Amino acid sequence: MHAANRQAWDEAAERYEGWFAEAVELISSGGTNLLPPELELIGDLHGTCRRAIHLQCAGGRDTLSLWNLGADEVIGVDFSPRMLALAERLSMAVGAPARWIEADVLDTPHELDGTADLVYTGRGALMWLQDLDAWAGVLFRLLAPGGRLVLFEGHPAEWLFDVDADGGWVATDYHYFAGPEASKGWAPEYIDRLSIGDDEQAWKFARAWTLGEIVTAILGSGLRVERLAEHPTDWWNGHADVRADERGRIPLSFSVLARRDG
Ligand SMILES: C[S@@+](CC[C@H](N)C(=O)[O-])C[C@H]1O[C@@H](n2cnc3c(N)ncnc32)[C@H](O)[C@@H]1O
Incomplete structure (x- = not known):
């Protein structure tokens, strides 16, 4: 499933390439792409973060936002060569x-073990993974003693709700406990259409890990969870058609702050 996802994401990198100029503008002007709940957890990194590692970094825009927040050095890990070529172009440009x-x-190189003051991940990352215990083990081994994990991710409950023609929430038929789903094609609010037709695209496998599975995996790795919070924040602008009076009623994202003890 990861191999299929890798091909699907390499195809989807085409959309990120179209956002390149915008990303250069954002990062070179000192900006950040991160959302308020993330900024609150990450804070000012000047003088406190020698190395930030961003797992599933895509085209590097969020990774370089960590640099703008004060990390001395940033490292992005992703399995899509086309995404990383874009990230390289972006870091060179700025x-x-x-x-x-x-x-x-899951195979992040061991040479990075114990070197990160911050491991940051999320925003559409966990849903592509098929082994959360192995993932949490990677978080633990990358962190330096005293280092922090900041996870900001789509809330699994988001999969249970869609919007009707009047902008109100309605239940989807997604089975919260069912495991991975195969699909082709991408949401119009995000990647949308690619130059390869939907039918010719690679299959991809995504799932909504439950909050229990995610937090239990992090605890099982040996990290100490300091905070778990749920947010109404629409992290991918996927629900712009929800009516104002319906907003804020459903959790659309969540965050975790955890630490490797010193
Ligand atoms: C939704 S994007 C991350 C979004 C990022 N926060 C952004 O908006 O730019 C998901 C990323 O995870 C990567 N990815 C998915 N599964 C992965 C895996 N098993 N190992 C490494 N990267 C993976 C994809 O290549 C893609 O770049």
Whole structure:
């Protein structure tokens, strides 16, 4: 399933290539793409973060936002070579001290073990993974003693709701406990159409891990969870058609702050 996802994401990198100029503008002007709940958890990294590692970094825009927040050096890990080529172009364009590593997140190289003051991940990352215990083990081994994990991710409950013609929430037929679903084609609010037709695209496999599964995996790795919070934040602008009076009623994202003890 990861191999199929890798091909699907390499195809989807085409859309991220179209956002390149915007990303250069954002990062070179010192901006950040991160959302308020993430900024609150990450804070000011100046003088406190020698290395931030971003897992599933895509085209590097969020990774370089960590550099703008003050990380001395940033490293992005992703399994899509086309995404990483874009990330490399972006870091070259803005002159950032960044390294890009092509690997399945579960096989993140051991040379990075114990070196991260911050491991940051999320925003459409966990749904592509099929082994959360192995993933949490990677978080633990990458962190330096005293280092922090900041996870900001789509809430699994989001999969249970869609919007009707009047902008109100309605239940989907997604089975919360069913495991991975195969699909082709991408949401119009996000990747939308690619130059390869939907039928010719690679299959991809995604799932909504439950909050219990996610937090239990992090605890099982040996990290100490300091905070778990749920947010109404529409992290991918996927629900712009929801009526104002319906907004804020359903959790659309969640965050975790965890630490590797010193
Ligand atoms: C939704 S994107 C991440 C979004 C990112 N926060 C952004 O908006 O730019 C998901 C990323 O995860 C990567 N990915 C998915 N499964 C992976 C895996 N098993 N190992 C490494 N990267 C993976 C994909 O290549 C893609 O770049």
